[in-house]
Amino acid sequence: MEDLSETVVAADPSVIAGLDYWRTLPVAQQPAWPDPDAVAAASAEIATLPPLVFAGEVDILRDRLAKAARGEAFLLQGGDCAETFAGATAEAIRNRVKTILQMAVVLTYGASMPIVKMGRMAGQFAKPRSSDTETRGGVTLPAYRGDIVNGYDFTPESRQADARRLVQGYHTAASTLNLIRAFTQGGFADLRQVHSWNRGFAQNPANHRYEKLAGEIDKAIRFMEAAGADFDELKRVEFYASHEGLLMDYERPMTRIDSRNGTPVNTSAHFLWIGERTRDIDGAHVDYFSRIRNPIGVKLGPSTTVDDMERLIDKLDPNREPGRLTFVSRMGAGKIRDALPPLLEGITGMDANPLWISDPMHGNGLTTPTGYKTRRFDDIVDEVKGFFEAHRAAGTHPGGIHIELTGDDVTECLGGSEQIDEADLATRYESLCDPRLNHMQSLELAFLVAEELAAAV
Ligand SMILES: O=C[C@H](O)[C@H](O)COP(=O)(O)O
Ligand SMILES: C=C(OP(=O)(O)O)C(=O)O
Numbered sequence: 001m002e003d004l005s006e007t008v009v010a011a012d013p014s015v016i017a018g019l020d021y022w023r024t025l026p027v028a029q030q031p032a033w034p035d036p037d038a039v040a041a042a043s044a045e046i047a048t049l050p051p052l053v054f055a056g057e058v059d060i061l062r063d064r065l066a067k068a069a070r071g072e073a074f075l076l077q078g079g080d081c082a083e084t085f086a087g088a089t090a091e092a093i094r095n096r097v098k099t100i101l102q103m104a105v106v107l108t109y110g111a112s113m114p115i116v117k118m119g120r121m122a123g124q125f126a127k128p129r130s131s132d133t134e135t136r137g138g139v140t141l142p143a144y145r146g147d148i149v150n151g152y153d154f155t156p157e158s159r160q161a162d163a164r165r166l167v168q169g170y171h172t173a174a175s176t177l178n179l180i181r182a183f184t185q186g187g188f189a190d191l192r193q194v195h196s197w198n199r200g201f202a203q204n205p206a207n208h209r210y211e212k213l214a215g216e217i218d219k220a221i222r223f224m225e226a227a228g229a230d231f232d233e234l235k236r237v238e239f240y241a242s243h244e245g246l247l248m249d250y251e252r253p254m255t256r257i258d259s260r261n262g263t264p265v266n267t268s269a270h271f272l273w274i275g276e277r278t279r280d281i282d283g284a285h286v287d288y289f290s291r292i293r294n295p296i297g298v299k300l301g302p303s304t305t306v307d308d309m310e311r312l313i314d315k316l317d318p319n320r321e322p323g324r325l326t327f328v329s330r331m332g333a334g335k336i337r338d339a340l341p342p343l344l345e346g347i348t349g350m351d352a353n354p355l356w357i358s359d360p361m362h363g364n365g366l367t368t369p370t371g372y373k374t375r376r377f378d379d380i381v382d383e384v385k386g387f388f389e390a391h392r393a394a395g396t397h398p399g400g401i402h403i404e405l406t407g408d409d410v411t412e413c414l415g416g417s418e419q420i421d422e423a424d425l426a427t428r429y430e431s432l433c434d435p436r437l438n439h440m441q442s443l444e445l446a447f448l449v450a451e452e453l454a455a456a457v
């Protein structure tokens with residue numbers, strides 16, 4: 001009979017102490033909680049709740065990302081800038097998952113390469129801000145820092161940080177992830193459903209192009225099935241959850257010890273990234289993330305020096321473990337061709353193997369005279385092109401893209417073949433933070449990236 005008993009390894013006390021070392025360091029971008037006892041109680045409650053992801057899944061993802069770093073796969077990471085509690089509806093979650101599945105099909109088909117699918121979903125609730133406050137009509141209040149911290153309504157009550165939101169964040173992440181798992185494990189993501197993922201979306205040129213491609217895939221599947229191939233393996237799709245690891249009063253209590261080997265794993269998401277504003281090498285975030293086993297990302301903006309990058313590699317990936325470290329380049333279309341090549345060259349002598357992905361969103365923000373935060377689709381495309389060019393020149397692998405998107409027909413980014421202009425932004429602008437590509441713009445971008453990828457492999 002099979003022995004089902006597990007060897008349970010307890011954590012070394014110094015490992016646990018290390019997980020709290022960040023508390024002695026400068027910690028950027030945390031809210032001013034008015035009631036520290038309530039925060040301590042919420043964190044203690046979260047620490048007793050079940051993990052949202054398992055250490056074994058995290059390890060599989062690390063292998064997938066290692067493949068992407070070697071140029072044998074490509075990471076597609078996308079979702080809201082700021083998920084909201086009210087936005088965690090079945091329809092919105094389904095539309096986002098469908099959009100990512102459709103983009104992944106376009107990329108797989110165009111580049112004949114496995115696509116690692118990952119949502120900025122099920123925990124993307126905390127936001128770093130440029131300013132601690134926001135002023136409207138002469139009134140100044142704390143900035144909105146994401147639903148896990150405070151409310152968006154512009155009143156003193158709503159903008160005050162509220163520790164009860166930490167626990168609500170956990171439960172909203174749990175129900176979102178539950179639905180994602182149902183969609184991706186229950187047959188909905190089966191490649192034989194490739195047509196149905198397009199149902200319900202408005203008809204437009206990108207959809208039309210997608211339909212054509214789906215028809216070709218359908219034909220190929222029917223041919224292979226007739227020839228005896230077994231496609232049941234395609235019923236389930238691996239789909240990973242990720243968010244910015246920002247809010248320490250949430251991330252620390254979600255950290256658990258893997259009983260199989262005594263190492264700490266953050267169980268709030270498979271993958272977490274450190275933002276551009278919190279990647280200080282001597283700061284709390286980098287220290288905490290250096291101690292957990294999940295694959296992690298670091299955003300790199302245009303001011304990043306080779307020295308910054310090298311110190312991050314040594315601190316976060318001292319053992320040069322394949323799949324452990326992802327650099328998310330977010331330079332801006334006007335800067336990437338100057339800012340990325342020195343980093344790609346600088347790394348050659350380091351025996352390091354990070355995955356490089358492009359976030360073409362965060363370096364391309366602009367505010368219209370009417371006050372909308374937006375981005376131009378053309379700048380986004382141009383930055384992606386600059387990212388591929390830099391890798392081509394350096395002989396390194398362009399390993400993925402990181403996109404703010406939604407499956408809904410919002411009007412938040414300018415351009416695309418629908419030609420959204422400044423006046424259109426008011427029609428359907430729903431993001432509480434940064435502008436997202438809508439469904440059609442997301443598909444269009446996928447077709448463009450597929451062309452770049454096909455040329456790169
Ligand atoms: O994704 C997030 C934003 O880029 C970040 O929160 C900064 O936004 P802000 O300049 O509006 O504060
Ligand atoms: C805040 C974000 O990005 P960055 O840290 O690159 O500015 C984000 O991804 O929403």
Ligand SMILES: [Mn+2]
Nearest residue numbers: 081404433434
């Ligand atoms: Mn954002």
